[in-house]
Amino acid sequence: xxxxxxxxxxxxxxxxxxxxxxxxxxxxxxxxxxxxxxxxxxxxxxxxxxxxxxxxxxxxxxxxxxxxxxxxxxxxxxxxxxxxxxxxxxxxxxxxxxxxxxxxxxxxxxxxxxxxxxxxxxxxxxxxxxxxxxxxxxxxxxxxxxxxxxxxxxxxxxxxxxxxxxxxxxxxxxxxxxxxxxxxxxxxxxxxxxxxxxxxxxxxxxxxxxxxxxxxxxxxxxxxxxxxxxxxxxxxxxxxxxxxxxxxxxxxxxxxxxxxxxxxxxxxxxxxxxxxxxxxxxxxxxxxxxxxxxxxxxxxxxxxxxxxxxxxxxxxxxxxxxxxxxxxxxxxxxxxxxxxxxxxxxxxxxxxxxxxxxx
Numbered sequence: 001x002x003x004x005x006x007x008x009x010x011x012x013x014x015x016x017x018x019x020x021x022x023x024x025x026x027x028x029x030x031x032x033x034x035x036x037x038x039x040x041x042x043x044x045x046x047x048x049x050x051x052x053x054x055x056x057x058x059x060x061x062x063x064x065x066x067x068x069x070x071x072x073x074x075x076x077x078x079x080x081x082x083x084x085x086x087x088x089x090x091x092x093x094x095x096x097x098x099x100x101x102x103x104x105x106x107x108x109x110x111x112x113x114x115x116x117x118x119x120x121x122x123x124x125x126x127x128x129x130x131x132x133x134x135x136x137x138x139x140x141x142x143x144x145x146x147x148x149x150x151x152x153x154x155x156x157x158x159x160x161x162x163x164x165x166x167x168x169x170x171x172x173x174x175x176x177x178x179x180x181x182x183x184x185x186x187x188x189x190x191x192x193x194x195x196x197x198x199x200x201x202x203x204x205x206x207x208x209x210x211x212x213x214x215x216x217x218x219x220x221x222x223x224x225x226x227x228x229x230x231x232x233x234x235x236x237x238x239x240x241x242x243x244x245x246x247x248x249x250x251x252x253x254x255x256x257x258x259x260x261x262x263x264x265x266x267x268x269x270x271x272x273x274x275x276x277x278x279x280x281x282x283x284x285x286x287x288x289x290x291x292x293x294x295x296x297x298x299x300x301x302x303x304x305x306x307x308x309x310x311x312x313x314x315x316x317x318x319x320x321x322x323x324x325x326x327x328x329x330x331x332x333x334x335x336x337x338x339x340x341x342x343x344x345x346x347x348x349x350x351x352x353x354x355x356x357x358x359x
Contacts, residue, residue, distance in 0.1 A: 009041040021123055040078075040080055044094055057092070075092075115181065165197050166196040166198060167216040175246070220244070227290065229245045230242055234266045235337055235340050237339060270305050272324055274323070277321070278320060
């Protein structure tokens with residue numbers, strides 16, 4: 001009976017456009033058991049993809065209100081659902097496994113959980129990268145975008161920051177997991193950011209440490225100094241996070257390296273090296289590129305365009321200023337869905353999942 005509620009939860013999560021596939025080994029159930037109690041798993045399946053108060057959930061489901069409110073709050077604080085408190089009113093909704101529940105487990109991450117997620121990663125990634133719209137988009141180092149190239153607001157990290165009101169920063173859960181497995185790197189740990197247009201939303205939030213707008217910019221500068229790629233959701237507005245990722249810990253960038261192609265993320269630019277100006281120092285390839293997109297020639301380096309994600313990290317440290325970012329031709333650009341809701345609709349249609357009952 002216990003496995004039944006976790007299988008039900010797995011099916012609900014896999015019905016969401018982001019997915020959560022079943023495996024022959026059942027490792028996904030072990031992960032869910034690590035995160036949810038049976039009672040929490042059952043309650044999650046009764047939630048919706050839009051915010052509701054405990055009163056509204058009680059009336060809709062017939063569950064006793066006096067039990068719902070503390071349980072929902074506890075699940076929010078455990079990173080199992082999304083909650084928010086605005087003007088003293090708490091609201092709750094279900095969230096996908098990625099981006100969502102997994103990232104919210106950073107405070108609860110231990111070696112067992114890291115091992116389970118690492119073993120499940122191959123199954124999850126296969127589904128994640130095989131459908132469009134893509135999950136993530138690359139936001140390049142903005143100062144290296146030529147003003148004449150007419151970058152749009154969702155391609156400018158400053159526009160994403162300036163459109164938000166509240167900010168938080170937390171440890172990178174991917175880096176933390178790799179550290180627990182003895183595979184991590186020495187990049188900054190407290191580096192991933194949450195964003196919201198709701199004032200003060202992170203003040204009483206269980207995820208992350210509230211920061212100011214200026215501290216958010218400081219975090220981005222720190223990421224760029226240490227060669228971390230800015231990744232965010234593949235939408236045009238209402239971005240909820242900016243991950244700052246390395247190629248050794250991030251499963252998205254690791255997938256790009258393993259596949260030898262940049263096609264699994266939405267990237268609007270690529271780097272180009274001027275062979276005549278290149279001194280062959282190798283800083284771009286050895287220290288900055290996170291996806292192995294720069295190759296050494298006899299005397300100079302060259303960008304492997306099919307692997308390049310246009311992050312701009314190689315441009316910023318080239319001593320000869322021999323590298324520039326180039327905007328892709330119009331026919332190669334993929335406009336992201338306008339909002340997260342539209343991304344989910346498009347992704348659900350491609351995956352053939354009907355999640356209308358969860359809206």
